[in-house]
Amino acid sequence: SAVISQKPSRDICQRGTSLTIQCQVDSQVTMMFWYRQQPGQSLTLIATANQGSEATYESGFVIDKFPISRPNLTFSTLTVSNMSPEDSSIYLCSVEREGRETQYFGPGTRLLVL
Amino acid sequence: GENVEQHPSTLSVQEGDSAVIKCTYSDSASNYFPWYKQELGKRPQLIIDIRSNVGEKKDQRIAVTLNKTAKHFSLHITETQPEDSAVYFCAASYRFRGSTLGRLYFGRGTQLTVWP
Numbered sequence: 692s693a694v695i696s697q698k699p700s701r702d703i704c705q706r707g708t709s710l711t712i713q714c715q716v717d718s719q720v721t722m723m724f725w726y727r728q729q730p731g732q733s734l735t736l737i738a739t740a741n742q743g744s745e746a747t748y749e750s751g752f753v754i755d756k757f758p759i760s761r762p763n764l765t766f767s768t769l770t771v772s773n774m775s776p777e778d779s780s781i782y783l784c785s786v787e788r789e790g791r792e793t794q795y796f797g798p799g800t801r802l803l804v805l
Numbered sequence: 806g807e808n809v810e811q812h813p814s815t816l817s818v819q820e821g822d823s824a825v826i827k828c829t830y831s832d833s834a835s836n837y838f839p840w841y842k843q844e845l846g847k848r849p850q851l852i853i854d855i856r857s858n859v860g861e862k863k864d865q866r867i868a869v870t871l872n873k874t875a876k877h878f879s880l881h882i883t884e885t886q887p888e889d890s891a892v893y894f895c896a897a898s899y900r901f902r903g904s905t906l907g908r909l910y911f912g913r914g915t916q917l918t919v920w921p
């Protein structure tokens with residue numbers, strides 16, 4: 692399995708500000724994904740982070756609100772922009788290696804927006 | 806896109822009893838079905854998965870069954886223990902030779918509580 696870390700692990704932010712979440716993997720992976728999990732809810736895919744090109748966003752999520760970078764095969768960032776209390780959630784990255792079907796999750800970032 | 810339904814949303818069992826969680830999917834092209842366990846405050850962790858070329862897979866006290874015709878798959882936990890208490894998520898996806906050609910579609914989750 693891959694060792695995945697996320698920073699920060701948690702944060703409390705004021706509305707209108709932005710937060711960038713980092714996801715680091717200990718080895719190269721093909722696919723990196725960003726999910727949101729609201730309290731007591733399932734996992735909602737925000738986007739697929741593509742290395743060297745723009746992320747692929749799911750319906751209901753836009754680049755202006757959730758810009759994503761993936762400069763290499765081990766690192767990605769998700770920014771939550773112009774935050775509102777509705778953005779309070781856990782944000783998780785996940786990874787897959789080429790040829791391996793298993794998707795592994797990072798520890799998550801707990802975000803509270805006041 | 807794919808739609809995954811999961812039932813029940815909550816399940817309480819006595820320690821030592823069996824627990825069964827069921828999921829249905831809508832896209833007949835889906836061929837990969839993982840199950841994740843998420844303990845409170847922790848990340849989801851893969852506990853077992855099954856591919857559409859097999860009907861059943863076991864790993865100690867955990868088993869998953871798949872009925873492709875009916876498009877449903879189930880998680881079976883035998884001899885439950887209090888540490889099995891967690892939220893369990895099923896998911897479905899399409900995989901071609903291990904490559905990711907489709908995203909994972911998750912069910913809504915089942916909160917399993919095992920009483921000592």
